[in-house]
Amino acid sequence: MKQPSALFLGNTRMEFESLDSTNRYARSILDSGTPEGTLILAHNQTAGKGLASNTWYAQPHKNLSFSLILYPRHLPGNQIFLLTCMVSLAMVKTVKNFFPEIPVQIKWPNDILINGKKICGILIENTWKSNQLHTSIIGIGVNLNTTEFPEELQAKASSLFLETSQETDSNAFINVFCSILEALYLQNRNNPRSDLKQHYLGALWKYQEWSRFEWDGAIQDGMIIGVDTGGKLAIQTRENAVKYFDLKEIVYH
């Protein structure tokens, strides 16, 4: 397979047999002149951060856990959701690069699904200085060659290996991801009006399909029709109204 190479993303690499969290390590070296694009890779992540208590389940050497350091200082403060758009889109494109036929989608805002099961989690942590976005740590956990999951996760989580019956080389996967993310990042930096969000929507799970959601305490029909600048989900209701939802205000059914 052709291996594109990135100009700066992932060119500086720090590789660890084991780390508590690659994002935490990235944060600890931020202030020491770390070059943009630095990649921190751990073969075994012992305390991968997820939202609140959701620690990321990882099989050593089967999962891919890494963080990238970006300096997206061109992004206006109200546009930071574009970071979510570009990182999730880069992951979808990377999976498609290896498996063009696989149905990979983004579950709003930033989970990556294959056949409705999560194969990748993204955790973005930014620092701000003087009212401006200063650094961004992009944390990625991919179930690449994971062969099994604990029973309680089997309905919700899967791996690229389980979905395709093929092993994927982790270095090749990282290289492709870095070059795709870098292209999206530079495109957005050079042309802020690029159609990044349209592409994000195009990869969004249940986009423009009538589906069941729960909001305001009731299960009801809705159709995802977009996301606003801040990343809120725009849902059209059966009454032809458009409602905007924050994360905790809506549940997929």
Next chain:
Amino acid sequence: MMDFKSIQEILRFVSKSELTEVEIEQKDFKLKVKRQLPDVHMVQAPYAAPALMQAPMQAMPMPAPVSAPVSAPAAGDSTSASAESGKNLFEYRSPIIGTFYRASGPDKDVFVKVGDTVRKGQVLCIIEAMKLFNEIESEVEGKIVKILVENSQPVEYDQPLFLIELS
């Protein structure tokens, strides 16, 4: 660059006028003043002190302040404690919409509390916006006088978060 006195004059002018927004641009300096009008039935009440908006995002020859230091005016707005009047207070405002967190987790120590002295670059809070976690660093040195938002509450863009007495 304008001096502080002219800025104060502009603020006074705006607060006395009917204007809600004023933008002044010079060669290398841009000032934007925005003010929220009180409810219509409260027109007789003293206006809230006008708030300085942040300087433009573009690269500038000087560091962009979040909000300029304000000497709490005698007829200060209701959110800043009037007891602090005269002191050099800095109102730290939220750069984004999101949820305000005082610690990095439920079982973690708070980043800062009232009475703490903070230095430049010290983390004041985290604002979570749609799963993006934003560590907000202080750009000033001083003492935390007041924390204006409760933990895990939603905050708007430009909403005052901390009152810091500049050292």
